Amino acid sequence: MSHDVEARTRSKHEYEYARKRANQGMRNQVTVFAIMIFLTFIAFAAVQAGMSAYLVAPLILLFAAVQVALQLYYFMHWSEKGHGMAQFFMYSAAFIAFTMILAFVTIIWW
Amino acid sequence: MDLNKKFTPQSWPAHPENSTLEGKNKTLGFWIFLGGETVLFATLFATFLALKNKGPAGMEFSTQSLFELPLAFIMTMLLLTSSLTSVYAMYHMKNYNFKAMQAWLIVTVLLGLGFLGLEIYEFYHYVHLGFTFTQSAFGSSFYTLVGTHGLHVIIGLAWFILLMLRNSKRGLNLYNAPKYYLASLYWHFIDVVWVFIFTVVYLMGVLG
Incomplete structure (x- = not known):
């Protein structure tokens, strides 16, 4: 069985455009990473600060949900x-x- | 189509992981597997939540007396950063830059090893205190949940290392590109699980 491989040489312009898009995408990934680090930091700080568990627990669960969504949609490419x-x-x-x-x-x- | 065909950055497809039927099937199958893994970890989380701090009467161990947040924080940062470095590796994979991809994967593996070392230290420390797998229902559920995650880290590291060694002289082609891509998906999934572990086990454990 011979499988079709969708491979063809891109024109120079296509290639440069794709590279530009890829660089932009990678910058977005770094931004997403910064947000995740920020959320993690806030979550640990909120627990360390010793505020009410009824306030902090829902907050850190929300942060975890956001982080997982970012991980799935950006790092694992669901947004593509x-x-x-x-x-x-x-x-x-x-x-x-x-x-x-x-x-x-x-x-x-x- | 010869799968070992050599490419140039310009002829390399935009989505090498999905350019062959094999790649497409692997990606689909891998997501089914990750769905199953999600359910596996859900059972372990559910068990842990039901049994945490439960054990023999007068048990001295609890999430609040055991867990130390600085250690959990460092472990989280290591794993989160290793997730980003594997994104960098896949970025270079899509640019057909094999050396850069391997280099970023080495960084990923080193960060993963750091995480694993800290986890082993943590378990060793707890066992030293007398908090073992058989000590209580709490102990069993804790070690099963966090240990299963640790096992996934070991498998992910072994997977990356074997891929890097096996393909070190071969370079990138449409045969191994999906393999790298899936290993990196697996590594992200490990980080997804860890996000819930540090939140539900460590942070909410310390909250009480």
Whole structure:
């Protein structure tokens, strides 16, 4: 079986444009990384500061959710085209994960 | 199509990981696997949340007495940074720059080894205090959750190292590009799990 490989030599302009886009993309990735570091720092600082757990716990869980979303959409490329199936599998898994954790936490909670 | 065909940066496809049928199938299959991994870690998180701080009457160990945030913070920074360095590696992979890709992967592996070393130190320290796997339900659920993540780190490191050694003289082609891409996805997934571990286990553990 011979498989089609979508490989053709790009024109010089196409290539330069692609490189420019890639550089821009990489700069965005570094920005995303800076945001993640910032969120991590705030989360640790909030816990260390000794504020009320009822305030800090939802805050750090929100930060974790944001960080994971950034990781998935940027570092793992979901924001690019063609990641519909990846999102379908992971959102299904997240739904099962959420249900399971909810069940465990509410059944065994004494 | 010869998979060992040599390319130039200009003829290298924009998405080398998805340019062959094999690459497409691997990516799809790998996301199914990551979905399964998500559910695996969910079971371990659920067990930990249900059993944390539970054990024999008068148990002296608790999340608040055991965990030290500075260590967890350093481990988080190491793993988060290693996630960025593997993004750099994939950036160079897509630019058909094999040497730069390998170099960034070496940095990634070193950061991962640093993380692993600190985790081993942490476990060693706890066991030294008497907090072992069999000491309590808390101990079992803690070591199973964090240990399974640590096992994933070991597998991810071994995967990167084997790929780098195996392809060191071969260079990039459409056969190994998807392999590098998936190893890097796996490494990001390890960081995703760690984000929940440092939040749910360490930070919320210290909060009480």
